Amino acid sequence: MLIIGIAGGTGCGKTTVVNQIVNELPEEEVGVISQDSYYNDTSHLSYDERININFDHPRAIDFELLHNHLIQLKKGTPIHQPVYSFVKHNRTNDTILTHPRKVMIVEGILILTHPELRELFDIKIYVHADSDERLIRRIKRDLTERGRDIEEVLQRYQSTLKPMHQQFIEPTKEYADIIIPNNKYNTVAVDIVRTIINEKIS
Numbered sequence: 632m633l634i635i636g637i638a639g640g641t642g643c644g645k646t647t648v649v650n651q652i653v654n655e656l657p658e659e660e661v662g663v664i665s666q667d668s669y670y671n672d673t674s675h676l677s678y679d680e681r682i683n684i685n686f687d688h689p690r691a692i693d694f695e696l697l698h699n700h701l702i703q704l705k706k707g708t709p710i711h712q713p714v715y716s717f718v719k720h721n722r723t724n725d726t727i728l729t730h731p732r733k734v735m736i737v738e739g740i741l742i743l744t745h746p747e748l749r750e751l752f753d754i755k756i757y758v759h760a761d762s763d764e765r766l767i768r769r770i771k772r773d774l775t776e777r778g779r780d781i782e783e784v785l786q787r788y789q790s791t792l793k794p795m796h797q798q799f800i801e802p803t804k805e806y807a808d809i810i811i812p813n814n815k816y817n818t819v820a821v822d823i824v825r826t827i828i829n830e831k832i833s
Protein backbone atom coordinates (compact mmCIF):
# COMPACT_ATOMS: atom_id res chain seq x y z
CA MET A 632 0.00 0.00 0.00
CA LEU A 633 1.20 3.50 -0.92
CA ILE A 634 0.03 6.14 1.58
CA ILE A 635 0.08 9.77 0.43
CA GLY A 636 -0.42 12.59 2.96
CA ILE A 637 -1.71 15.89 1.59
CA ALA A 638 -1.55 18.87 3.97
CA GLY A 639 -1.91 22.65 3.65
CA GLY A 640 -3.87 25.48 5.21
CA THR A 641 -7.62 25.71 5.07
CA GLY A 642 -8.84 26.73 1.62
CA CYS A 643 -5.54 25.93 -0.09
CA GLY A 644 -7.38 23.41 -2.25
CA LYS A 645 -6.52 20.02 -0.67
CA THR A 646 -9.95 18.49 -1.27
CA THR A 647 -10.04 19.85 -4.81
CA VAL A 648 -6.58 18.48 -5.59
CA VAL A 649 -7.51 15.07 -4.12
CA ASN A 650 -10.69 14.97 -6.22
CA GLN A 651 -8.74 15.90 -9.34
CA ILE A 652 -6.20 13.15 -8.63
CA VAL A 653 -8.79 10.50 -7.83
CA ASN A 654 -11.32 11.32 -10.55
CA GLU A 655 -9.34 9.78 -13.36
CA LEU A 656 -8.08 6.77 -11.43
CA PRO A 657 -9.86 3.41 -11.04
CA GLU A 658 -12.18 3.63 -8.01
CA GLU A 659 -11.14 0.22 -6.68
CA GLU A 660 -7.46 1.17 -6.53
CA VAL A 661 -7.52 4.46 -4.58
CA GLY A 662 -9.12 5.43 -1.26
CA VAL A 663 -9.38 8.74 0.58
CA ILE A 664 -9.32 9.51 4.29
CA SER A 665 -10.11 13.04 5.46
CA GLN A 666 -8.66 14.38 8.70
CA ASP A 667 -11.93 16.29 9.14
CA SER A 668 -13.64 12.93 9.79
CA TYR A 669 -11.42 12.57 12.86
CA TYR A 670 -12.37 15.67 14.81
CA ASN A 671 -12.85 14.55 18.42
CA ASP A 672 -16.24 13.22 19.37
CA THR A 673 -17.67 16.10 21.42
CA SER A 674 -21.16 14.73 22.05
CA HIS A 675 -20.72 15.42 25.77
CA LEU A 676 -20.59 19.19 25.03
CA SER A 677 -23.49 21.51 24.25
CA TYR A 678 -23.68 23.24 20.87
CA ASP A 679 -22.66 26.53 22.49
CA GLU A 680 -19.59 24.85 23.96
CA ARG A 681 -18.72 23.19 20.66
CA ILE A 682 -18.69 26.43 18.67
CA ASN A 683 -15.94 27.70 20.94
CA ILE A 684 -13.58 24.80 20.17
CA ASN A 685 -10.31 25.71 18.51
CA PHE A 686 -10.65 23.48 15.45
CA ASP A 687 -7.26 24.46 14.08
CA HIS A 688 -5.23 23.12 17.02
CA PRO A 689 -3.80 19.57 16.84
CA ARG A 690 -5.56 18.61 20.08
CA ALA A 691 -8.94 18.97 18.29
CA ILE A 692 -8.10 15.86 16.26
CA ASP A 693 -8.44 12.24 17.38
CA PHE A 694 -5.03 11.33 15.96
CA GLU A 695 -5.00 8.06 17.87
CA LEU A 696 -8.06 6.82 15.98
CA LEU A 697 -6.75 8.11 12.65
CA HIS A 698 -3.39 6.40 13.24
CA ASN A 699 -5.08 3.13 14.29
CA HIS A 700 -7.29 3.21 11.22
CA LEU A 701 -4.32 3.65 8.90
CA ILE A 702 -2.50 0.76 10.58
CA GLN A 703 -5.60 -1.42 10.13
CA LEU A 704 -5.88 -0.46 6.46
CA LYS A 705 -2.20 -1.27 5.96
CA LYS A 706 -2.90 -4.72 7.40
CA GLY A 707 -5.73 -5.15 4.88
CA THR A 708 -8.64 -4.60 7.29
CA PRO A 709 -11.55 -2.29 6.34
CA ILE A 710 -12.36 0.54 8.74
CA HIS A 711 -15.44 2.58 9.64
CA GLN A 712 -14.43 6.17 8.88
CA PRO A 713 -16.44 8.62 11.02
CA VAL A 714 -18.60 11.22 9.28
CA TYR A 715 -18.31 14.81 10.56
CA SER A 716 -20.93 17.55 10.45
CA PHE A 717 -19.62 21.12 10.09
CA VAL A 718 -23.12 22.36 10.84
CA LYS A 719 -23.39 20.52 14.19
CA HIS A 720 -19.66 20.80 14.90
CA ASN A 721 -19.62 17.13 15.80
CA ARG A 722 -19.37 13.61 14.49
CA THR A 723 -22.61 12.17 13.20
CA ASN A 724 -23.83 8.67 14.01
CA ASP A 725 -22.88 7.55 10.50
CA THR A 726 -19.65 5.96 9.37
CA ILE A 727 -18.31 5.13 5.94
CA LEU A 728 -17.00 1.63 5.38
CA THR A 729 -13.57 2.29 3.90
CA HIS A 730 -11.71 -0.59 2.28
CA PRO A 731 -7.94 -0.85 1.98
CA ARG A 732 -6.71 0.19 -1.48
CA LYS A 733 -3.37 0.00 -3.23
CA VAL A 734 -3.16 3.76 -2.75
CA MET A 735 -4.63 5.61 0.25
CA ILE A 736 -4.68 9.41 0.28
CA VAL A 737 -4.95 11.15 3.65
CA GLU A 738 -5.74 14.87 3.55
CA GLY A 739 -6.00 17.50 6.27
CA ILE A 740 -4.60 20.72 7.65
CA LEU A 741 -2.75 19.11 10.57
CA ILE A 742 -1.73 15.66 9.36
CA LEU A 743 1.97 16.52 9.05
CA THR A 744 2.14 17.82 12.64
CA HIS A 745 1.89 14.27 14.02
CA PRO A 746 5.22 12.37 14.02
CA GLU A 747 3.72 8.84 13.99
CA LEU A 748 1.40 9.74 11.12
CA ARG A 749 4.27 11.28 9.16
CA GLU A 750 6.10 7.97 9.53
CA LEU A 751 3.25 6.20 7.75
CA PHE A 752 3.27 8.46 4.71
CA ASP A 753 5.31 7.29 1.73
CA ILE A 754 4.85 10.65 0.03
CA LYS A 755 4.16 13.92 1.85
CA ILE A 756 2.61 16.77 -0.13
CA TYR A 757 1.95 20.35 0.99
CA VAL A 758 -0.51 22.41 -1.05
CA HIS A 759 0.30 26.12 -0.85
CA ALA A 760 -1.98 29.07 -1.55
CA ASP A 761 -1.47 32.61 -0.23
CA SER A 762 -3.40 33.48 2.92
CA ASP A 763 -5.58 36.13 1.24
CA GLU A 764 -6.54 33.62 -1.45
CA ARG A 765 -7.32 31.00 1.19
CA LEU A 766 -9.42 33.41 3.23
CA ILE A 767 -11.49 34.40 0.18
CA ARG A 768 -12.09 30.74 -0.68
CA ARG A 769 -12.89 29.90 2.93
CA ILE A 770 -15.48 32.68 3.19
CA LYS A 771 -17.18 31.60 -0.03
CA ARG A 772 -17.14 27.91 0.91
CA ASP A 773 -18.25 28.28 4.54
CA LEU A 774 -21.15 30.53 3.55
CA THR A 775 -22.39 28.22 0.81
CA GLU A 776 -21.48 24.76 2.13
CA ARG A 777 -20.93 24.90 5.89
CA GLY A 778 -23.88 26.99 7.11
CA ARG A 779 -21.78 29.91 8.42
CA ASP A 780 -22.14 33.68 8.19
CA ILE A 781 -19.42 36.20 7.39
CA GLU A 782 -19.05 37.31 11.03
CA GLU A 783 -18.39 33.75 12.18
CA VAL A 784 -15.78 33.09 9.50
CA LEU A 785 -13.90 36.34 10.10
CA GLN A 786 -14.05 36.00 13.88
CA ARG A 787 -12.71 32.44 13.66
CA TYR A 788 -10.03 33.53 11.19
CA GLN A 789 -8.65 36.17 13.52
CA SER A 790 -9.00 34.26 16.79
CA THR A 791 -7.75 30.78 15.87
CA LEU A 792 -7.35 30.07 12.19
CA LYS A 793 -4.56 32.51 11.38
CA PRO A 794 -2.50 32.02 14.58
CA MET A 795 -2.82 28.22 14.42
CA HIS A 796 -1.86 28.24 10.76
CA GLN A 797 1.30 30.15 11.59
CA GLN A 798 2.13 28.07 14.65
CA PHE A 799 1.29 24.54 13.49
CA ILE A 800 0.44 24.22 9.82
CA GLU A 801 2.82 26.40 7.82
CA PRO A 802 5.91 24.95 9.63
CA THR A 803 5.01 21.43 8.40
CA LYS A 804 5.89 22.53 4.88
CA GLU A 805 9.44 21.54 5.74
CA TYR A 806 8.38 17.87 5.95
CA ALA A 807 6.92 17.87 2.45
CA ASP A 808 8.50 15.93 -0.40
CA ILE A 809 6.43 17.93 -2.90
CA ILE A 810 4.98 21.45 -2.56
CA ILE A 811 2.12 22.23 -4.93
CA PRO A 812 1.63 25.95 -5.64
CA ASN A 813 -2.14 26.35 -5.86
CA ASN A 814 -3.01 30.03 -6.13
CA LYS A 815 -4.29 28.95 -9.54
CA TYR A 816 -5.50 25.50 -10.55
CA ASN A 817 -2.33 23.44 -11.02
CA THR A 818 -3.08 20.71 -13.53
CA VAL A 819 0.62 19.98 -14.12
CA ALA A 820 1.19 19.10 -10.45
CA VAL A 821 -1.97 17.00 -10.35
CA ASP A 822 -0.78 15.08 -13.45
CA ILE A 823 2.60 14.43 -11.82
CA VAL A 824 1.01 12.97 -8.67
CA ARG A 825 -1.37 10.91 -10.80
CA THR A 826 1.59 9.54 -12.77
CA ILE A 827 3.31 8.46 -9.55
CA ILE A 828 0.11 6.71 -8.45
CA ASN A 829 -0.38 5.05 -11.85
CA GLU A 830 3.11 3.59 -11.63
CA LYS A 831 2.21 2.09 -8.27
CA ILE A 832 -1.07 0.53 -9.35
CA SER A 833 -0.09 -0.69 -12.83
Ligand SMILES: Nc1ncnc2c1ncn2[C@@H]1O[C@H](COP(=O)(O)OP(=O)(O)O)[C@@H](O)[C@H]1O
Pocket residue numbers: 639640641642643644645646647648768769771772813814815816817
Ligand atom coordinates in the same frame (compact mmCIF):
# COMPACT_ATOMS: atom_id res chain seq x y z
N1 LIG B 1 -6.77 26.59 -7.39
C1 LIG B 1 -7.95 27.08 -7.05
N2 LIG B 1 -8.38 28.25 -7.55
C2 LIG B 1 -9.57 28.78 -7.17
N3 LIG B 1 -10.45 28.19 -6.31
C3 LIG B 1 -10.06 27.02 -5.78
C4 LIG B 1 -8.81 26.40 -6.11
N4 LIG B 1 -8.72 25.25 -5.41
C5 LIG B 1 -9.85 25.15 -4.68
N5 LIG B 1 -10.65 26.20 -4.91
C6 LIG B 1 -11.95 26.47 -4.27
O1 LIG B 1 -11.67 26.91 -2.95
C7 LIG B 1 -12.57 26.33 -2.02
C8 LIG B 1 -11.78 25.56 -0.97
O2 LIG B 1 -11.16 24.47 -1.63
P1 LIG B 1 -10.97 23.07 -0.90
O3 LIG B 1 -10.44 22.11 -1.92
O4 LIG B 1 -12.20 22.70 -0.16
O5 LIG B 1 -9.81 23.48 0.14
P2 LIG B 1 -9.29 22.72 1.43
O6 LIG B 1 -9.74 21.28 1.33
O7 LIG B 1 -7.81 22.84 1.36
O8 LIG B 1 -9.87 23.46 2.59
C9 LIG B 1 -13.53 25.46 -2.82
O9 LIG B 1 -14.71 26.18 -3.04
C10 LIG B 1 -12.80 25.21 -4.14
O10 LIG B 1 -13.68 25.09 -5.21
Ligand SMILES: Nc1ccn([C@@H]2O[C@H](COP(=O)(O)O)[C@@H](O)[C@H]2O)c(=O)n1
Pocket residue numbers: 640641642645646667670686687716717719720721739740787792
Ligand atom coordinates in the same frame (compact mmCIF):
# COMPACT_ATOMS: atom_id res chain seq x y z
N1 LIG C 1 -16.73 22.30 13.32
C1 LIG C 1 -15.73 22.76 12.57
C2 LIG C 1 -14.59 22.00 12.37
C3 LIG C 1 -13.59 22.53 11.58
N2 LIG C 1 -13.72 23.76 11.04
C4 LIG C 1 -12.66 24.31 10.20
O1 LIG C 1 -12.34 23.41 9.16
C5 LIG C 1 -11.03 23.69 8.72
C6 LIG C 1 -10.37 22.43 8.22
O2 LIG C 1 -11.03 21.92 7.11
P1 LIG C 1 -10.59 22.27 5.60
O3 LIG C 1 -11.51 21.41 4.79
O4 LIG C 1 -10.78 23.72 5.38
O5 LIG C 1 -9.15 21.86 5.47
C7 LIG C 1 -10.28 24.26 9.89
O6 LIG C 1 -9.62 25.45 9.49
C8 LIG C 1 -11.37 24.56 10.94
O7 LIG C 1 -11.34 25.90 11.38
C9 LIG C 1 -14.85 24.49 11.26
O8 LIG C 1 -14.98 25.63 10.75
N3 LIG C 1 -15.84 23.99 12.03
